[in-house]
Amino acid sequence: MSTITMPARDSGERCYAVLLSIHFVLKAEQLLKGQGLLHDVVPVPRAISADCGMAIEFPCQEAGAVTALLAAADIEITRLYRRTAGGDFAPLTIDNG
Numbered sequence: 001m002s003t004i005t006m007p008a009r010d011s012g013e014r015c016y017a018v019l020l021s022i023h024f025v026l027k028a029e030q031l032l033k034g035q036g037l038l039h040d041v042v043p044v045p046r047a048i049s050a051d052c053g054m055a056i057e058f059p060c061q062e063a064g065a066v067t068a069l070l071a072a073a074d075i076e077i078t079r080l081y082r083r084t085a086g087g088d089f090a091p092l093t094i095d096n097g
Helices: 022-034 062-070
Strands: 015-021 040-043 054-059 075-084 090-091
Touching: 015 022, 015 062, 022 040, 022 054, 022 062, 054 062, 062 075
Parallel strands: none
Antiparallel strands: 015 054, 015 075, 040 054, 075 090
């Protein structure tokens, strides 16, 4: 069984998908893993929200595949952000077709 490992955090832009609940985060994790898409489950960064919770972190070049897969599974992304190598967060528009 192979392990998918995320590149180093300083190697490029990361995106963060905030979902409605931990239930959806875990379901999304299973779907992404099943498709071989790079991702991590991480605490929601404080710069995004002071609320406790988990988010899906993934390379931004995978944003289209990730959002399409989650939309097809009826998993709503409540907020989507891009984090640059410089550490700034910018909200992204979710386009599910």
